[in-house]
Amino acid sequence: DGGITQSPKYLFRKEGQNVTLSCEQNLNHDAMYWYRQDPGQGLRLIYYSQIVNDFQKGDIAEGYSVSREKKESFPLTVTSAQKNPTAFYLCASRTGGDEQYFGPGTRLTVT
């Protein structure tokens, strides 16, 4: 069963703690993306990776970090430097063409 998985579905953290969100895909896609979704706004790009061991900052990368050590995995760390981390985080991967598919998302709440 192919697809993109994100875990956990809900995550709660105290302010000042770093937290890592998991994203795994078995679609054999080279490119992977992390977005943030806030109420009333379009998705905003945090980081993307077009190939293993390479990634680029998106529009709102401050306070986030990523790694891409394996083709299947693109974890996102939300650091304590991110001023407003509570949001719905979406991971996506892209086919060799242009189609982009999303995972189920992780809702992070920081208090």
Added chain:
Amino acid sequence: GESVGLHLPTLSVQEGDNSIINCAYSNSASDYFIWYKQESGKGPQFIIDIRSNMDKRQGQRVTVLLNKTVKHLSLQIAATQPGDSAVYFCAEKVASGTYKYIFGTGTRLKVLA
């Protein structure tokens, strides 16, 4: 639950009627467009796509129309069903080597029984 749909424009349609959801895109150089459906608390689901060298594409119960002159995209859903209730948004791919996408804020579709 997921609050991404707050303050979005809402389209209410009767079950069985056709729905038309509109999107104005921003970049005249964009060459590829996707429509997504997002249910509350879930990730966006790919519905249909279209390239800029086309002006219409049909899928199962859905049709996407592209008007490059006015930078407008629409999604038509035929015989709308209760399961179609969701937030729908468009995405445009910026025509560059970076494969970045720009996303609309979305429209909430409510299907009335």
